[in-house]
Amino acid sequence: MSDLPCFYAPETADHDPQFWMLRGVPSRNKETAERAERLLAGIADAGLTVHPVPPTDRAAMHEVHTARYLEFLRDGWAEWQKAPGAGPEVVANLHPQKVGQTYPEGITGRAGWHMADTGCPLGQHTYAAALRGVDTALAATEAVRKGARAAYALCRPPGHHADADTAAGHCFLNNSAIAAQTLRGDHDRVAILDIDVHHGNGTQAIFHDRADVFTVSIHADPSNFYPFYLGHAHEVGQGAGKGANLNLPLPIGSGDEDWLAALDRALARIRDHAPGALVVALGLDAHENDPFKGLAVTTPGFAEAARRIAALNLPSVIVQEGGYVSEDLTRNLSSFLRGWIGVRQPV
Secondary structure (H helix, E strand, O other), rough: OOOOOOEOOOOHHHOOOEEEOOOOEEEOOOOHHHHHHHHHHHHHHHOOEOOOOOOOOOOOOOOHHHHHHHHHHHHHHHHOOOOOOOOOOHHHHHHOOOOOOOOOOHHHHHHHHHEEOOOOOOOOOOOHHHHHHHHHHHHHHHHHHOOOOEEOOOOOOOOOOOOOEEEEEEEEOOOHHHHHOOOOOOOEEEEEOOOOOOOOOHHHHHHOOOOOOOEEEEOHHHHHHHOOOHHHHHHHHHHHHHOOOHHHEOOOOHHHHHHHHHHHHHHHHHHHHHOOEEEEOOOOOOOOOOOOOOOOOOOOHHHHHHHHOOOOOEEEEEEEOOOOOOHHHHHHHHHHHHHHHOOOOOO
16 A cells, blocks of 8 residues: 555445535535545546445444444434425425433434534435445545544545434535544543634534544634534533633634644643544534635645644544635645655654
């Protein structure tokens, strides 16, 4: 394998979500299969090789997600189709607060329970694609466990907004959390560094009361940006996990200087945590031309970030999160990967 083995499962292209809504206006979902095509071009541009993804042992998936949620993802679409007048995708029209509420039996109620927003419609092929996304993350994890210093997983759909029991923001299964949980089998402590423009709220929620997985997220300020309700600086973890979560929200429109300064703070805290391995939740949507327009990181900024993260010299699984269709998406991934492999590890 190359210095940075890369993995992708083409079956994930079967996930083709249609529905999305912003400020009451329905439109085409942003999480399209074209994203993967542009990211594959970025891998090729960086001179790296894409390896096939074998079936994997998904034990960590069952540790990260609840059984009833996995059952909903598996069976929900077929049940939805039996309902009178059902649309082609499961799109919840209920979003309960859950606290003190009772888990429903019917598919309409369960859709609301397990879907936090309208950005994650469940289609006929979504669950199968999401499972292959998990396999992709686990293939990269296994490469690292077998001695690769780093490996990249082109996961689709992304995962960091999904918590143990809920889909959200294009995400169904939390690939980064599953990779970290798997790495815990080899290391007492693991860190997750999320540099997506959106806060990794699902990842934070999964590990919020644990000290063994240190979660760090650099993102656009959620005061007026998705996911809104989590991602603020005062959230530091709870119970045993107090102090094991770090959020570094940045003002909307922040560029390289502020973003890289936040990254340096994150890397210092990761060093203090002294993990045995790292998961990088790689969002490329912090770019200045990404459709979501949250931050204004440049293409060279991604290369510099990669150099700084790789310099931690930790076994690292790089899991693809966001980064939406734009002319720059291919260049941004290539820039990050080239920056990473340009760092030579000490012998």
